[in-house]
Each structure stands twice: as structure tokens, then as C-alpha cells.
Amino acid sequence: MRCLTLACVICAIGMPASADLEALRDDHILPRYAAFAEATDHLRAAATGDCMPGSVLPAYHDAYDTWVRIDHVRFGPVETQDAALSIAFWPDPKDRVGKAMARLTSARDEAVTDAAAFSQVSVAAQGFTALERLLTEPQPDPDYACSFTRAIARHLAQTASDVSKEWRDEYGAVLVSAGAAGNTVFPGAEDAERAAYTSISTALEFLHDQRLGRPLGTFDRPRPNRAEARRSERSARHVLLNLSSLKAMTNAFADVPLERINKAFDAAIERAEVLDDPAFAGVSDPAKRLKIEVLQRAVRDLQVVMAEDVGRALGISAGFNSLDGD
């Protein structure tokens, strides 16, 4: 056995130019954060008027929709500001949301009347997951629940506005100038492509393992109470919004043949559309469960095609070490 010559090991690492970062920014990311900022501002206005659940719920649903349409983008201001968890705290196996809310409510903590103070409370109490409980569960202290509702709506509007503004004013330029001298966030063009692709592949994994996998549990032990946003019956809606958003992002950014991936997206979307099981309560019913399992398999197929058609074309493979398990 002889040493390999070094030349055959160290090959050039140039990458095919097959990603459109400007389209990703202008056609996908900026408009979606803008919609999120606008909808949460409406939510804030609605809660400031009449804070009763019946009046706030429509704006809650609209605003939550706009978040789920962009929650797959985990790089940028949401990451640097640690914002994602404060916007929606899920999964939550330790019931941090319930505990944080109980702590504030039982103490009638005045943080809910002051935006600066509220930004310092547990992130589990700051976002949609806490707001959902205020709007769907009986509140023993309606006055406090009203202030709490307003505090969350205000916090969401502020966070959305901050994130949207930073993308518009600064981070968007950083993304499209990936690889330029002085760009420390994305020193190479491929670093931005990787961040974008990783967002998509991570979101698909989250969709498969958490959004679908958590309520499914096992056949012998289904876990309907683990479905995301089940109290406001949004679980299936999140899956659908997530799928269509990831399809849109893939089409905006990847300049590679997309026939197969779009077909895989459509197959999953079709299965999500026909579920008719908004909170995934059906995981405990064998017939309904099967439909959710079929959807989960369609997401798995999608993950495979994404890796083969998009990841490979961009020169990106799943992490060697991330997949190792040793």
C-alpha cells in the first residue's frame, strides 16, 4: 500500500453557480417578513381595542399564518436576535409555556403592562404558543389575561418589525454579497447557499420528526396532545403552510431542474390538503392515523429528492458528522 499522492486528495472546491440569492431575498424572504410585520401589527391593534378572545382570534390566526410562512428561515436576524423561540415556543415537552404563564399570572406580574419588562420574561410566555392558551382556554383572571394578551401582541409586533427592518436595511445586503471581500457572515458565496439550503433541509426534517412525528408517537402510543397549536386547531394548517412555503423558497433560490422536487412537494401538499383533521386528533384512530403516516412518508420522499436534486446540484451534502451518531 502506498501513500495517496496529495494532488488527488486536494481538489479545487469551486461550486456551480446554481443559486439565486437576490431572488431568494426579494421574492421570498423580504415580502414574507413584511407580511409578518404587517399582520402582527394588526394583531396588536386588535388586542389593544377589544382584548376578548372572540375579537382577537381572527387576527391571531392571520398573524400566526404569516409566521409559519417564514419560520423555516433560521439564519439572519431571527438567529442573531434569538427571536424564533420568543415568537413560537414549540416543541415544549417540559411545559415551559404553561409554567411561565402560571408564574406570571399567579403573581399578577406587572411585566405585562410594560414592553421593556415583558421582553425580559421567559421567552416561553412571549409568543404565539402562550397567546393561543389565553385565547382558547378559560381564564380565571380575565383582567390579567387581557393585559397578557396585549403584551404578547405588542411583543410580537415589535419583534416582527425589528426582524423585518434588519433584513431590509442590513442583512439582505449581507446575504446577496456573500463571498465579497469583508463579508464576515458569508465569507464564501457557497456559505450563503449552504445557509439557505440548510434552512430548507432542516425545516423538512422538523416537519417530519416534530410537526408530524410528535403527535404520531408510536402506533401503540399515539400522542395527540403533542400536536403543534392543537388548541387553536392549527396543526395540519402549519404542515400545509410549511410545505407550500418550502416549495416557494426552493423555486425562488435553486437554479436547478426542479421537476422532480416540485412533483414531490405537490404529492405531499395533496396529502396534507385532504386530511380533514385540523389538530391531528386522528393519530389515535387507525384509519385517520394512516393518512397522517402516508403524509409523513411523502415528506420523507421529499427529503430524499431534495438531497439528491437540489443539495447535490449545489455541491452540498448532509453533514458527514451530523449523520454519524457515534
Added chain:
Amino acid sequence: MPSRRKVISGALAAATLSGPLWADVGNPTHLSAARTPEGAYILCGLRADGSLAFSVPLPDRGHAAAAHPSLSQAVAFARRPGVFAVVLDCATGISQHRIQAPAGRHFYGHGAFSRDGKTLFTTENDIDTGAGRIGVWDAADGYRRIADLSSNGIGPHEIIRLPNSDILAIANGGIRTHPASGRDKLNVDTMQPNLTLMDAEGRVRDTAVLPAELHQNSLRHIAAFPDGRVACAFQWQGDPFAAPSIAGVYAPEDGLQLAPMSDQTLRGLDGYAGSVAVLGTEHMAVTFPRGGLMQRINVKTDETLDLWRGDVCGVAPARWGGLATDGLGGVQRVEAHGFTKVAQYNLAFDNHLVAVGASS
């Protein structure tokens, strides 16, 4: 007067122990297994400036390597559940010995040399019983198997030798696997990981465990501080969104203590630490490849520095602080302020980076 046979075996032993030194193979400071773009597996020697000192082929995917304390000899271990380890002369790339796990055993991917370099210890699974074993091999006699010790637990993964001593530290991960069911975990509900300290004869000096409710925190990787404390990296087997800290320190007087890690940080890591190194006297570096994060933790103050790099996993001490490798082919220096990238290869570096000649 020595018998003829003794003279011969003595000569063979001398030959084995008088091979080229590390300086003769281009002065590598570190070793790492890697995969080439063509899908072949190699063992690489890296220099301090990130350049490649040598690369030699491996028969299959490697995991970690054990560097001989003085000779330019490295034992590259197959990835679990491999049954081979290759002793390589890093000067020529020639495999000097192939170590085969005994029938009914497989390796876990790590090993350690005794202080004098004459003995090699390997972590093994006794497949039928699931018992963790430590294989003992005579490096001075053609890597002949000479003994077989209990690891004091199930699923021993990394084994190291504490500095300036012949005390071994063993990370018993607690997870039973069987080659018939691949890498499936067979006892996640009842697993009991521990850190075991033992002498070279297998006498247990200490067994350290976490509180019972954390029994699913599988200890996999360890590194020694100069004073004998042990840095620990865990892999949480429960719900990843309910993971406790997956980094900790063992001290003889305090046992095993987890380092504080924020929920915010933990949520992105999938409960998975890939590798750990001790840098200097008070810092440990833990890599979390699934989160693309390395944390440099000052264990005296709990001060933490977050360093981001996709698929970062291999980390080892170096003169200036540390060196880290990733599955995307990057080699970066770990410095007080962060990562400084020093090289990029079209290779996927495997989990572990091993410092050469760093042990004492």
C-alpha cells in the same frame, strides 16, 4: 545466555519500537480520518498550519486514531461495529499490522496507548452478553492480544489515559447494540452510563454517574485535563427538546457535574455532542455537529464562547489553543476570539481529530 528464540523476538520488538519518529513524516501535529470525494477512506496527518503532512488509505470508514507516544505509528480504528484496526507507519503509509477483534467481539472505534507506548487498549463489545470489554494488546510484540478486562459498563466508547500516569478513563456509554440489528439501541429505557477510572490491570479506581433521572445521557467522549479532571461530552437519548446539558466535567472529589447550557442553545443541538478536547489548563471545547456549533467553556468561570461552523466535529489541543475540523473539509484554528480558518480540503473529516505527541 539468552536462547535463540528470545534473541529473535527481542530483535523484532526492537524493530517495532525503533521505527521512524513523528518528525520523519513531515511533522504532523494532528491525525484525522476522512472520506474522499470518490468515497474512499483515508487517515490524514495535518500540520500546525493546516497543511497535509501525509495521507494513507484505510480499508473502510475510520472513526478515531490513537497516536503512538513517540513512534510515527498510529492505530486507526474502524467505525463501530468494525472488527479491524490498522497500525500504520505514517512515514511510508505501509500498514504494519492489522489488528483483528477476537471472534464474538467488535471495536467501538477508540483506543489508547500506555504511557511507555508498549501497550494498546481498545474498547470492545462482547456481542453475546453485551458486556463492555477492554482489549489489551502488546504493541512491542506485534500487537499480540495479551489480556481482556471488564470496562465496568455497557458500550464503552472513548478510552483515554490520564496525563503522567497509567490510569485509564473509559466512557461507558451505557447503550447496548448488537451487530445483528445494526446500530439500533436495545436498552434505552434502562441504560446506565458511567465514567470509569481504572489501572492497567483493570482495577477500578472510581465510577462516576449522573443523577438517576439523567440515565439517558450517554457519555461517549472524554478528554483529560493536566490535573486529572476529565472533560465529558454526552449524547442525550430522550426527547431532544427535553435534553439536559450534554457537556460536563469529572473531578475526583466532585464526581461528574454537568456544565450549565442554556435551553436556547440546547434546542438547536439535537442532544448530540460529537467530540471533546481540553485546551490548556481550564478550557474545554465541545463540538455539536448537528447544531454546527463548538463551545469553548472555561470550566473555572463557566464562561462560554460560541463558535459556529457547519458540521464541526473534530477538535484537539494545539500549541496556540486548538484545532478543529469539519465534515465540509475545513480546518480551523481555535483561538481566544474564535475560529480562524487555515485550510479547506475536498474531504469530509471524520468525527475525531487527535493531537500527536501531546500526551505525557
